[in-house]
Every structure is written in structure tokens, then in C-alpha cells.
Amino acid sequence: MYLLGEQPAYADQLISRLQSIPGKLLDGLSPCGEPLQVERSENLASDLPSNQLFIIDNGLLHALVDERPLFYLQEGDLVGLRQGIDLPSCRYTCDEPLTLIPYARSDVFKHIYASEPRQELFIQYLVGHTALLSDALARIKQPEIRPATGFKHFAKDDALINQGDEADHVFIIIDGHAQAFVDGVKVGDVQKDEIFGAMAVFTNEKRSATVIASQACTVMVIPKDQFLSLMESNPRIAHSLVESMARRIDLLNKEITGLRQSS
Template sequence: MFIETDFNEAFEQIDDRCKELLERVLTDKNVSTLNYSDVSYELVDDFYASQPNHDFVYIVLEGAVAHEQESATLFHYDIGDIFGLDQIDNPSPYRLYSAGPFALRRYDRAELLNTVTSTTSITPIWCEYLLEECKRRTCIISLVEQGVDKASLGFVHYQVGDVIIEQDTEADSVYSIVEGHADVFVNDIKVGEVLENEIFGAMALLTDSLRTAKVVASTTCMILVVPKEQFETLMKTHPHICLNLMKSMASQIVSLNEQVTSNE
């Protein structure tokens, strides 16, 4: 995915990660056996207006497809990207177009989504992809919007020693480290670390409770901050993410309890 303005290293890292995760999903043996068809197009003014039905998702094999909304081109899907995951309204709230030839791989949407959400080996990878995609869209907004406080759009920088999350405070966001890493403390006892691409701060939101730990930047960090409302929307539209987060958090809690016990 690319945009028609200067993009930064963080965007490139997130974009590469999205493509890596999606490739892992699509090359899994359970997905690679699904039926698909490869289709080529020349110039297209409105992709969905030219399609007989909207029941497919598409992987870009060659070229690029632009995404326009409210008369503004926000970004371009390029090789390795997927589009069509959302249920398309009629008429579509956005326009997909191309100024040059492009090729796509077309999958039945229901079949693909059923496979990736019901196959144990790839569901966690798919969940991680969706969360990375959330990062990528947030990054795009921060890059294409002019005169907007970047921190309000999700990306915040922390210096060594800065507190990212304070224990026993109300939860209003979920976090993911784009660059750097942080230490986790419970009652001022270090119990773990948060590394790049890891998500943290979700437990308090999911359980509607106060923060159970303090997270402090151990290096210079760039953090993606996802507001509560946006995170809740993601949970509603992709409930399997919630299940995988709960499983992950349960494992983390067991590990933290063992570390706290060993330090007593």
C-alpha cells in the first residue's frame, strides 16, 4: 500500500508487516487449496460499479488500485494487498479506480473468511494481520491529513523512563509498540517486557477494570494508541480477535503471577 505523499519509516515497517502476515495466511495449506481465479483489467474508473456482484475479495498481483473517498484519493493498494473484506454497500461509499493495467486474484469472500477464522493454525496470524491493518490505516490518516495533531491520530513518542500506562488508572486505549520496547511493573516489581509489534493494555478494556500494571519505556519508543471506541468497533466486527486476545492475556497472567511469586 502506498500514498501520494511522503511516507515515513514507520509506515513502511507496518506495510511490510501487513504483507508478510497476509502472505503467511494465503500460503497456508488450508487456504492455498481454496478456489480462486486470476483476472486482469485495463483502465478502470469505478471497480465495483463494473462488477456483477460484490461477493469476492481480491489480492493485487500486478499494478495498483486507488482508493478514493469524498473526492480525495487516500491511498493505493499495490502488490500483495487485499481488498473487498468489508461488505460493500450499493452504492459503495468509496471508489476504487486504476489509471493503468492491473491483475487480481479473486476469492469467494465467505469461503476465505470462514477458512481463516475457523482454522486453528492461521486464525492468530489473521487476527494479527487485522490489527496491523488497523495500524496501517491510522498511519495513513496521520500522513494524508494536514494540520492535525499526529498524537491525536494515534502515534505518540516516549523517551526512556516515560510512563506509558500507569497502574490502577482507568483504561481508555489499547497500545502497540511500533519502535522500541518497554518494561512492565506490578507494584513496582518488574514482571516482564513489551517488544516491537506486541499489543498491550487490552485486558483492562476487555474486562472494564483498572490498569493492573505500569508500563515504562525502556528505550525511545513510538507507540500506536488505539482509542477505546475504535478498539471496541474492531472487536464487534471481528469477534475472533477478542477470543485470541483473551487466550494471549491468560497466558501472560499465568507468567506474570509466576514471576511475582518468585520475587516474593
């Protein structure tokens, strides 16, 4: 198995070591049939018998998880371990000819468990692949918000943000209540758990309103870049933001309607 993208040196070393294990696991076991030639496949798992495992003798097999390319299997890799197990979808495709050597699934496991050294190798093989995927996830995962450096406390009447300021952070009121003002005129309230300050982040413009604490507030402060990354990776945050903006637009419309009626 080889993960897509650039790998650190230690990952390359582990991949090389894992690549040699399937051959050792199957040493002394005869294939259950002639090599299988696959010219092209969009879903190889559906084309293969579930009672067999295969060693890739030649060619590349691409793996897609949730339809996203994640890794590929190459010569010496074992194919078919996922067959018959209820796991998240993983689709294998090949665009060029692929040669697979078939082994009876039951015979493979009997062969492995008949020898303690082979059992140990098999464990190394499974754990090694898990480690590779975990390491890749750790390297691409966005950093979490760290509460120790991401919270600020404001007293009543303190300005949380000021109209005309640069927009380099987004905020969430964790506790308390605030009010939004444009040119000194109140245009809305900011409730607990609401996200504010995002509009200017999206438009790359200066703050369009001043937000003042109407009571003591605790606010989570999220850097702009981190917030945009969180928006992409966490739909709940996006949903909360849409709700917050919708409430503010509704309140602003009511304010405008009230002003028109009183004039």
C-alpha cells in the first residue's frame, strides 16, 4: 500500500517493510488457480470471488474511500481482506492491466494460524497499515481550537469588535449577551452560542458593526484561517453560522420596518 501525496521517510521505510510481508505469509501455500488477468475495472471488489484472497503480481490498484482517492496497492500487496466484512465503503479501480494470483481465503488463514511466526507477521501487516493511515490522518487533520489561548472575557459595556476594524478573527459567545451597533444605532442582539464577525471574514472587508457586551461575556476567538478550515470540515459550524446570520437578517428587517413605520 502506498498513500497518495508526499510521505515522510519513516513512512516510506514502513511501506517497504510491509510490502515484503504477504509473500512471507503465503510462502509454502499454493495458489488455488491460474493468475487472474483484469484489463480494467471500476469496482474490482464486485468482480472478485469473496472466498479468495489475491496477491498483486503486476499492475496498480487504486483505492477510493467516499469516492476520494486515498492510496494505491501495488506488486506484492494482498487484496481481498475486506471482503465479507461490514466496513466503510472502499472502492478499488484499475485503469491498466492487472495480474492477480488467487489463494483460497480459508486456506490462507489456516496457513497463517498454523505458525506463530506467520501469525506475528500478519499482526505486523495489519497494525502497520493502520499506523500508516493514522499517521496520514494526523498530518492532514486541521488543528483543533485550543481553549487556553482561544477565550477572552469582556466586562459589561466593553467592545468585543469595533466597526471599521480589520476582520482577522471570528467569535462565538460562550456565555453572556451582546448588542450590535452600526453608526451608533442598535441593529441586533448577539445571543449565547451565536457566531459573529464572520461576514467581514468572508467578504475581506472591514468590520461593518460594533458589538458591545450588554453583560459580562466569555467569547471564543477563532483565527480567520482556522475558522475557514473548520467551516469546510465541520458542517455543524456552517449550519450554526447560517442560523445565526438568518436571525440577524430577520432582526435587521424588523428594525428597518419599524423605522419606516415611525417615520
